[in-house]
Amino acid sequence: MRGKLIVFEGIEGSGKTTQIHHLRQWLDHKLSNGELPNYPTGVIVTRQPGGTSIGQHIRQVLLKPSQGPESLTSTSELLLYAADRAQHVERILIPALETGHLVLCDRYTDSTVAYQGYGRQLDLSLIDTLNTIATGGLSSDLTLWLKLDVTAGLERITTRGDTDRIEQAGIEFHRRVHKGFTAQAKVHGEKFIAVDASPAPETVAQHVQTIVSAYLQQWYAL
Template sequence: MVGQLIVFEGIEGAGKTTQLQRAAAWLRSQVTVPVLTTREPGGTLLGQELRHLLLKVRGEDEIAPRSELLLYASDRAQHVEQYLKPNLAQGAMILCDRYTHSTLAYQGYGRQLDVGLIRQLNAIATGGLQPDLTLWFDLPPEVGLQRIQQRGEPNRLEREALAFHERVRQGYRALAAQDSERMIRLDAEAPPDELEQEIQKILQKSLGQPLS
């Protein structure tokens, strides 16, 4: 059996995590295979430690961009080997909050590191594991940052300047243009219930089976 890897992507405050949980609940009522949820960073015990390091507000002891890139790659390599590949081999459907497109958008376009180098690093970290489908929640960065402010203390990435988040959004746009068949844009300003319905339709079509 071969499972499905469906990735939810977007800038801070886009609502992808909420929609991922809604989609998982719906899918569990529709399919007989296990439906699992996970995230990057943080999908393994090691990943949880790396997530804390990456998102902690650090003050003067800031993480250098290349160090940040390598920490994300370490999280991904562990996640792929310890969680994603074994569960996919058992036929599970996995909904993942962020994957390789995040690194390209945030570290490539946001931090302005070499995108070609990041693609090579992603290939090493994933062992070639590609998503079957990526849902991109597109949102103006100023709207996303306003949402972040309303829900509590922002983490290290959420504190980045608006220009950084604008570059990240442009990165997602470029990536979607390069892979329009497997990366689908969603308007993250739409009401949550409308988004949920649209996602269900996309998943139904992607899975190629009639779902009730």
């Protein structure tokens, strides 16, 4: 049986990494207890950018704050994300799905639409074309959008410290990104589910588990 791709999306500070960790633990616990008899081969956690060895180098270029006079252009940024995605889809996602794994991915195509399309205000039709090329048409089976107010998200990353190049962009940029995710929710419908990311992480995790549990029942006839 083919595996399934669950993607986590959201603005900076929305808690994607934390929620992926919680979901991975929850799934592994159920698997070890035999609660998922028709469960996939296993769980793989990955990310974009940086989910491959080549992608890690691309991630460094994309996220490291500029140290010199030459900054990364918006178009170059877009193409680097596309290159990372193409490598990741072919080397990680497709092999994992073909061997029946459940894949939890931190960011996918909707991030490019939100960040480069709405945030950088690049051409959306161009982005759609690049996403199609980079993914080979592979779409997520479920996307969980951790929805959070922009100000709250930026406060979280400021408290955390050591912000990256994208996180350091101005608040208007991040507001446009949030608008982009809102637009994607309308386009994708039931495969793109908004999850309130403002409560405590444990509360958000319970909500995520409820949603994923319902989809597991559909996918694996639990």
